[in-house]
Amino acid sequence: MADRVVHTRRGDVLIRAAREGDVEAYRELRLEALQNHPDAFGSDYATAAANPPEYWTERLKNAGSTAPAMFIARAEGQPVGLCGLARENRPKSRHSAELISLYVPSAWRGLGVGEALVKAALDWGSKHGVRIVKLAVVTQNYFAIRLYERCGFAPYGTEPEVIYLNGRLYDMILMYRRIGASASGAAVPKTTGGEAAMLIRRSSDVAPVRYGNGVEKRVLLGPNQGAPHFVMRTIDVPPGQSSPWHKHEWEHEMFVLAGSGVAVREDGETAISVGDAILVPGNEMHSVKNTGTELLRFICMVPLSGEDNP
Numbered sequence: 368m369a370d371r372v373v374h375t376r377r378g379d380v381l382i383r384a385a386r387e388g389d390v391e392a393y394r395e396l397r398l399e400a401l402q403n404h405p406d407a408f409g410s411d412y413a414t415a416a417a418n419p420p421e422y423w424t425e426r427l428k429n430a431g432s433t434a435p436a437m438f439i440a441r442a443e444g445q446p447v448g449l450c451g452l453a454r455e456n457r458p459k460s461r462h463s464a465e466l467i468s469l470y471v472p473s474a475w476r477g478l479g480v481g482e483a484l485v486k487a488a489l490d491w492g493s494k495h496g497v498r499i500v501k502l503a504v505v506t507q508n509y510f511a512i513r514l515y516e517r518c519g520f521a522p523y524g525t526e527p528e529v530i531y532l533n534g535r536l537y538d539m540i541l542m543y544r545r546i547g548a549s550a551s552g553a554a555v556p557k558t559t560g561g562e563a564a565m566l567i568r569r570s571s572d573v574a575p576v577r578y579g580n581g582v583e584k585r586v587l588l589g590p591n592q593g594a595p596h597f598v599m600r601t602i603d604v605p606p607g608q609s610s611p612w613h614k615h616e617w618e619h620e621m622f623v624l625a626g627s628g629v630a631v632r633e634d635g636e637t638a639i640s641v642g643d644a645i646l647v648p649g650n651e652m653h654s655v656k657n658t659g660t661e662l663l664r665f666i667c668m669v670p671l672s673g674e675d676n677p
């Protein structure tokens with residue numbers, strides 16, 4: 368694979384196939400991923416950390432043959448992302464590969480590095496005769512699922528109870544994408560409404576309103592899209608930050624898409640995480656604080672009168 372450079376607002380990021388000289392960076396990124404995101408991967412940190420140095424060297428030495436083809440992102444002299452493509456070895460399955468080990472450290476997220484790594488892996492697959500790429504992603508991993516959809520992956524099922532961690536069971540969404548000779552049509556399905564009454568809008572096409580503390584709001588659907596009564600927004604709250612402490616006459620209906628934090632009331636606070644729906648009645652003081660280490664994203668619905676910039 369030819370090296371490629373992604374221009375981001377933090378500077379240029381180089382994406383290339385990992386080489387034997389990247390062994391330390393590979394080990395470091397993989398262990399960091401498993402340690403910081405135990406609920407995102409089937410592998411576990413303790414087992415991976417116990418592997419001897421030769422394990423990592425061998426994997427990179429044989430990358431793309433008996434070991435997965437690995438791709439690494441580098442910027443400012445350090446590794447800032449990893450992704451792999453593990454090809455089936457049996458003769459009747461060599462057209463198929465699995466996308467694995469995608470990871471971007473939190474300081475480098477939201478810049479398109481993850482997407483560029485996935486595309487590098489898909490390009491490599493196309494050139495080496497892979498025709499279908501599959502992956503499994505935990506159902507709560509909203510940012511990763513959206514990234515895979517942007518890269519042309521579609522779901523084909525859900526595998527129940529794949530991960531059991533700290534007393535909790537996690538299902539995985541199975542996704543696939545055809546590449547190379549078998550890919551047909553556009554990589555990303557068309558999702559705008561055309562003549563139809565139904566409108567589908569990509570949230571990544573919506574420019575955010577940015578507040579001083581790093582909080583971002585996207586007004587996804589409102590009167591400009593033909594919704595006369597309700598406005599749907601997403602709010603992104605970075606770690607350590609909060610939405611304003613305030614009240615208003617209308618109620619809020621919120622739903623947590625990613626991250627974790629607390630819903631704050633005058634008499635206390637309650638932990639919230641992915642999958643929680645929160646109703647704030649009208650005239651109740653409230654805010655939402657991100658107490659986690661990842662971006663907190665939630666849907667926040669208001670009536671038309673509740674949005675200054677619908």
Ligand SMILES: CC(C)(COP(=O)(O)OP(=O)(O)OC[C@H]1O[C@@H](n2cnc3c(N)ncnc32)[C@H](O)[C@@H]1OP(=O)(O)O)[C@@H](O)C(=O)NCCC(=O)NCCS
Pocket residue numbers: 400404407408468469470471472473474475476477478479480481482503504505508510511513514570571661662
């Ligand atoms: C999933 C992951 C690789 C995405 O990498 P990335 O380089 O941030 O990807 P992108 O730049 O395309 O951004 C993806 C989304 O993450 C959001 N995001 C998540 N954390 C962010 C942060 N700290 N800062 C800014 N944006 C962030 C972006 O807003 C973007 O949202 P959008 O899809 O609504 O536009 C990365 O979040 C990660 O490493 N997660 C932990 C490991 C993991 O889950 N791996 C996948 C296993 S299947």
